[in-house]
Amino acid sequence: MNRDVKESDRMNSFLKCEGVTKHYFLKKALNDVSFKAERGIIIGLIGPNGSGKTTLLKTIFGLCRPTKGRVLFEGKYPDRSTKAKIAFLPEIDHLYDWMTVHQTINFISPFYPDWEKVRMAKLFDLLNLDERMEVGKLSKGQRARLKILLTLSRRSSLVLLDEPLSGIDPVSRRKILQAINSEFRAEEQTIILSTHEVLEAESIFDRIIILEQGNIKLMGNIDDIRQKSGKSIRVLLEEVYG
């Protein structure tokens, strides 16, 4: 598959989605989604439930195959080798309930050559986790914090965060945003974060992509959008979704 990738595509862009369309039986989850991203930015992927945010992130990572179009990360189609460079935080609880926090870290970390112990220790303190606790006994907020720790402890060039703030307490939300902010490496990393919590997350975004029913409704630099419209992103969203 990678043999089909042209050299120009390889050089051009860090992440490129070209006409990505995804069908699930009769439902169209994504429709001709195209965008490019360079290193060093945080992109907010915004949209209501069912707008295609999760499908788009899964397609970028390679957990879904596009029905049409293509995704290129560093000039390659998503595969095993790109998994080693992309950190993905899924929205659902994907950890083993019977493992302790410590066991979960020990289970996952050896698979990633970009795992940084120092960074993990720092995040551990910041996110206030108890490593002896079983994952199944953690609160929703604690689980979300553990997931963010597992994702940000890696030195990945692309970080995909699917609803990391969804349905959790304000303290956890604050800690997670704090962690994302403090651990973001602007010179080498790009983060794509999907969220409903626009008000809280707006401040960390450089760019936003607003999705509606699988289509890109609005996309651009957050400051430009604010300046042009003279409105906050939240107000804009209310207008877009009625």
Added chain:
Amino acid sequence: MARYWSLLKKELRTSRMSFFILLFSIIAWDVFLSTRSNSWDKTLIFVLSFVPVVVLPFYAFVGGFSSFREEWQDKTIYLLLLLPVRGTTLTSVKLLSVFIEILVFVTTIFIGVMIFGQKAFPVTMPYQVLIQGGLILSIAMLMLATMSQFAYLAGRLFERFQWLVSLWVFILLWWGIGRLSSLLSYLLKWLPDIQVKCWQISGIWDYLGEGTVPPTFSIHSAALVAVILSYLIIFFLGSWFLEKYAEI
């Protein structure tokens, strides 16, 4: 290797409940039979000590099929598919876990068989027969687990009617493997047969009856290699489905 070991430990830990339930059931069955040794015929007890073997195909089938089904059900498949590892790593580690468990069951069953055999017959059963029988049984169960694992992964390629697809794939696999093995066997007929002189399962009753010298028997290499290749093809195909085409 450490990563593989870590995955294997996780597999063994996940299935430990069903493993221990079956292991204790086998031991309980043997204990029950030993309490009957004064009232029941010793040959009957010896034959009954083989009964737990009947459960093994079921365990292997469920082990192969449900090891991935449970990951999908619990959403932990995300964690596995996020790891930058080959599909073969994930599939083989699950099959190895089933194989290890089956080996433990077979060993436990055959220890019982040996004990009851000693009581039932005047001569001791040759250990080669037990090792041979145990290995053949365990490998057969591994093949069954490979088939059911493949059937499940094939079903995951479809958005709807996954159970129906898996069921049909499993049924058709018996026919497919038969055809493929015949073809490969024909292509490999140039392979020389192997002559082995030792006790074998089919000769056990002769041995128990007459105590003759170990017979020489011939292993049809082409058929053996053909069957092994057929299962390897299924294994690699299933792993490829998982790595490249399974969606979550």
